[in-house]
Amino acid sequence: MDRTFAVAIGGAAGQGVATPGDIFAKIFARRGLHLNAYNAYQSIIRGGHTFLTIRAGIEEVTCFGDHIDLLIPLNQDSMDRHIGLMKANAAVVYNSDTIKPGSLTQAQLCPLPVNQLSKGSRSKVEQNTLALAASLRMMGVDFEPLAEILTEQFMRKGSKVVTENLDIARVGYDYAGANFQPFAFPLPMSGMQYAVLSGNTALAMGGAAAGVKFYCAYPMSPSTGVLHWMAAHARSAGILVRQVEDEIGVINMAIGAAHAGVRAMCATSGGGFALMTEGLGMSAMMETPVVVIDVQRAGPSTGVPTKTEQGDLWQMLGAGFGDFPRLIAAPTDILDCFRLVPEMHNLADRFQCPGIILGDLLLSEGRSSVDPKQLNFDTEIDRGEMIVSADPANGENGYKRYKITESGISPRAIPGVPGHTHTAATDEHDEDGVLISDEFTNPAKRRAMMDKRQRKVLGIEAAVQPPVLIGTPTAEVTLVGWGSTSGVIREAVAMLNEEGISANQLQIRWMVPLHGEAIVNILKSSKYTIMVENNYSGQFARYLRSETSYVPDGCIRKYDGEPFMPHHIVEAVKEQLACKTHKTQQLSVPVHEIMV
């Protein structure tokens, strides 16, 4: 990986970590730099410790990395927690009126005498603006981009506020020029301009691109961002957004809307999804497509609401009891959050079954740069076999909603179409939708309907591409991950290769359909496979084994709520390769050295 630059801002909730973070991100992205940001925060409104890392570079930045180049601690606590981990060539910019650099460090200390510089007024905001401006100067960034953004930001508060802010920024900028060492490598730039968005925004925009016209939700971290984007853009996007009394109401309302013919979507996290599982079965039995986003957070139960985990997979696999076709996919990065949504809607519509998107906090609340051209709203829309108006060919008497077909798909008429009235039921039914227990419970009809629905699985498998190996096939070690760990594994692979350990990567995006055979074919020719998962029990490893019997040589797991950093994976891989002879399924549990 090319040279990157990481800024980190630490403070208590409510201290305003977000705003300077946003400004850094905007400046980086407008400068044509890629970036990746992760905010480690807690489930409290005030206090605690929030730690935002923004890492930027010319090449795609796939994770927030291992090192911090510039630290801005907004309180003593943040200074104390992180100073010890700062390397040489790094710098710490801080308010020297209130914060002391506790322990010794090799990093450059950049104390800002905030009171003196700002003349003591409104010091919270000013402290942040001073630090921001000073930092940019040290990175070799011109003053103009900052001025531009501050102007945009304070415009609606009037020109006086703008001027005040520009003045204080200029003071910080100049003070750094006079007093601090600039970084050895000034921040690069490119001719590009990137959009910066979170996974939640990407999921919501993906819904808009997919033609979702009904979105409903009950707030639940870390999925609430999807609701917020939808609500804010509802009127312009022509999407009806409803907040419902609970998640049971959410999925049932979404299915109702979908049944009446719109594309409907909802998002929640594990606990809310638990309440939706009964509804998922309804979608399957009525063959009414619905797309549910589950943004995973650390469980079980309420768990650690603001921390990440990949721990909901088995809930998804078993959700809804009984056997029925379903779709489950985990996006691999923030852009993929955007892309996966229309793809999932197309498949759910075509195969008339529930589709689940398995995101997680890391992506959903993380942010990354995306080339705006990639946010394609002209993506394919395939609504499947749907009857939206009367067609003389489908006569009044001829229409059977659950017609037994070779593909298992039966054309779906939406309410309002003359000549196609029928009742969709969650009880088992015959081709015409008549309950088989209201008629005569009939094992043959029951089996025929089960077989019909399950035949869709073949079509689903054919509609999704199997995963492919990234990197040299002959590598010494293959790292297998799923969903959001894509970026950090990619970087770990690069680091391993740099260190002379040849590594490659297999990242799984589709859980159902899985393409187990294709996966095993790849893994069978791998020399040593290590499964990387952000959960305790190796949920994906267990699932892959259930479908293929495949057991990897080792595994790296993390279940402390924080995401992997590249060095966690690199070190664990090295450790496991060192005692490879045992060939048992070794477990590595990386420890977080940063106590966020």
Next chain:
Amino acid sequence: MDRTFAVAIGGAAGQGVATPGDIFAKIFARRGLHLNAYNAYQSIIRGGHTFLTIRAGIEEVTCFGDHIDLLIPLNQDSMDRHIGLMKANAAVVYNSDTIKPGSLTQAQLCPLPVNQLSKGSRSKVEQNTLALAASLRMMGVDFEPLAEILTEQFMRKGSKVVTENLDIARVGYDYAGANFQPFAFPLPMSGMQYAVLSGNTALAMGGAAAGVKFYCAYPMSPSTGVLHWMAAHARSAGILVRQVEDEIGVINMAIGAAHAGVRAMCATSGGGFALMTEGLGMSAMMETPVVVIDVQRAGPSTGVPTKTEQGDLWQMLGAGFGDFPRLIAAPTDILDCFRLVPEMHNLADRFQCPGIILGDLLLSEGRSSVDPKQLNFDTEIDRGEMIVSADPANGENGYKRYKITESGISPRAIPGVPGHTHTAATDEHDEDGVLISDEFTNPAKRRAMMDKRQRKVLGIEAAVQPPVLIGTPTAEVTLVGWGSTSGVIREAVAMLNEEGISANQLQIRWMVPLHGEAIVNILKSSKYTIMVENNYSGQFARYLRSETSYVPDGCIRKYDGEPFMPHHIVEAVKEQLACKTHKTQQLSVPVHEIMV
């Protein structure tokens, strides 16, 4: 298997299939005969087709078998559906005023001219009494046992009604003596007397034996029988029974009661369980034991509410998201329903985690004979490490609810005990119950608590015995089943052995802990293994594979709502053994020839 005798009664819902069935069962059980009964019915209150089979014999009767010796059709529909399947030596007893024997049959036709015999009064009941008495005569049963039961039954209606009923019974009894051929083998008898009970009654009584003091439920077929027994016996058993507004309320109320120190239990079916899954996670996170019975019925969704299936296993495995220790066991017969409940409570109490009993309609609404001595209410009760009163050794400041221990078990103080106040939370917490996100989200503490909870898994595994192979280890074929299929597989194994195909059986009762290694050790030395499951996708096979990589040689599945009959298994085994050379995982889907 020894000679058995099977009576079947068919009619519409509301025609009174149950009463003569109960009388047959009582007479058999009092005669010292074992029995097994299955009622195929529909989800309607009136009409449709209900078909009750009661099979009796001297030896234990483990399933309802393949053949009917005596058929009593209460309407034409039942006659038409079943007459073609009657074998020689069998007999059909029917009201010849209203029912005609449609097709030719080898069985003995026993027409009862009901109007003439009963002088036309109250014919529905009289038709049934006449048929009952005639049948008993043909079986070589004395009149007295019938007289005794009719007397018990009609006593509260006055002696006149008793006499009337005895008279009509006598008419039927004598008429059969004069007009019909008795069965070649008169019904045997033994010195025993058996109790007859359904799986639901057994589960409820198991709860009473376990010391359950709080039972709550929301009605849901086929689990409602547990509620009915509990409600009827609440006052004498000293059990507080509550009907709640929904299943979410049920599990939360049960956990509340359990937390305050009682043994609490609830029962539901798949759809209700779906609503409980969030609560299951609370039990895990608070480490408050609760026992939930899930009586499986055919899914997905509302499905076929009165039909059986083993389709909820994956729902149980994933219920509640995140990783946590849980207990899941499937009783293997009706007596086992009784025994498993106290066992599950002991383990849930000891390991302070949720325990799930995975029953199904076949057992829950089926009935069987049980030696009353086996209904042991003095079974072991182990409440685990529970603090119910203040002990000077556990000082006010010393107590930590979630103390990190070697076993993962932390002594649990119930509310009301002085000096042990603490808050149990569904958020991740420290040893003292303090939320780690209210303090500082702390990866190290989080990991320590996850590890503590998960350490209980080792204790759980040690507390449960691995399954054992039944039959000769060197058999040609091993049939693997789980839960309720135990009896029918046992009979199929016996039939195979009789036919010269040596077979044995491995029946799995505990899903979690699974003892995968022990299972694979058994199966590895089997010559040919076939997995028998009452579901579409082979849920247990997939689960076993996820834990062990093991793939059986073949599988037999049924997902039409009706249970297996022995010949389904025998025929499928023979078919698979015949083309054994392929050694791929063959699927057999037995067809029901009886259209219930």
Next chain:
Amino acid sequence: MATVLQLQPLTAADFKGKVDPDWCPGCGDFGVLSSLQKVLAEMNILPHNVVTISGIGCSSNLPGFIDTYGMHTLHGRALAVATGVKMANHKLNVVVTGGDGDGFGIGGNHFIHTIRRNVDLLYVAMDNQIYGLTTGQTSPTSRKGMKTKSMPYGNVEEPINPITLALAAGATFVARGFSAEPKHLANLIKQGLEHKGFSFIDVFSPCVTYNHDNTYAWFRERIKKLEDDVSYDSSDWHEAMKRGLLWGDEIPIGKFFQRTDLPSLHEAEPLLDQGEPLAHRELRIAPEIVRNFITELM
């Protein structure tokens, strides 16, 4: 609720479902079904413009017995599903039918919240004070003391009062019918269908198989039509509360309350206020709007 004009006069027979009801002979639900079919025909609403939605229960089997679009959903969830249907296509006539357990037990939360949203649909609860389909357990409207399979020693809980609960939740149309008074019931159903907003009709619909307390005879002795009291003013909420509390020798049926000054949910939603139903709108978003979405991120 908007009605769609017919091409030729309809009759109740046009609403005959694919199968005959399998309710017990004498079940109160027959009366509700036939009244509904009759009114739909009278109002000349075409079958394909109606969606009949239910949960699970004997009463919830109704959508299978009527020729309209139907959804036989999950126990307790019909109102949530119906809200989705109405939002996606507000031109459809949405009728929700179900039981007391379905609506006031497991479905109680959706009941309250659908009411406060004033979703424009007709909700007919077939209230038999028992759980019928599960063969006779106590329901939230079972009277105190009533003995059932689940409370054989008698119910110790106060029942829900659907009328006063609906009023308190803010319902804009609240009525009670009796399935053995078909004309009266049909009239209520008609008013409910015409009402723009959430219309709630609680119908005494006796379960002849499991409820031997609240029988036809029991109700007949007690019911009294609000319409017979000329002084009764159904726009007076407090008076409606008073009548709603009556339960004893006199039990009122009829329209307790109606107000027409509140917009229904789809009227209050600017997005739906004009134009095609959502279900028939263009899926693509205009390029200039998309551009704005992206510019925001830059």
Next chain:
Amino acid sequence: MATVLQLQPLTAADFKGKVDPDWCPGCGDFGVLSSLQKVLAEMNILPHNVVTISGIGCSSNLPGFIDTYGMHTLHGRALAVATGVKMANHKLNVVVTGGDGDGFGIGGNHFIHTIRRNVDLLYVAMDNQIYGLTTGQTSPTSRKGMKTKSMPYGNVEEPINPITLALAAGATFVARGFSAEPKHLANLIKQGLEHKGFSFIDVFSPCVTYNHDNTYAWFRERIKKLEDDVSYDSSDWHEAMKRGLLWGDEIPIGKFFQRTDLPSLHEAEPLLDQGEPLAHRELRIAPEIVRNFITELM
């Protein structure tokens, strides 16, 4: 609710929890916590005889900040859990605390049903008309027109009225407090703890971070104590309904309604009416009773 006599006089400090509240400075919930601690001390109820139970939300963090037995359960489920606790040990004092979203949104059904069962517990809802912990979305008590992150164009739904809803559901004690009126609130809490049955107190507890509409100042201008009106009769249900509907220039706080003629659930249950709490009873069933169970099957 039964109180347990103390060994020595208690003070609010005896109820100080293991950690200090992490609510935003100025949050209304502080006032509720301290009133509750004060009253428990005053009434000399020992900490270990109290169970404080909550769902999830800012307000639901309360059990962690008070020294009693505590259960911090699932979002919306506190009342169901609390019913289980009370049934298992009816000698305990059960206090349920939570937010408006928790109690009237996701938890609405348990609210109604716990009320009709008249479970003997005190339920204090900290009603800030917003979802606090999830950073500011519309709640079921958010006023029409209010703008939040989830309804940035303004709420189009009628809010829930917890007072009238509780009355309609059959609550035997209904009151409203304001967290900035600590003495008044403490008095209501005391009455609620003393009431034998379900006591409901809806407390205006401003969210200073996310609700800029319903602020301390906003409430202060409008609230009026029912106690100041000497003619007010809190045994008159219809009058309570009338006052409960008031929302505008005048918003009443105080005790709206109380009735003491209905037994609470554990009093109505013969099994609990006398003897030890269930949690301390013998687990084994007497042999002669067991014999009967088995004889029935033979």
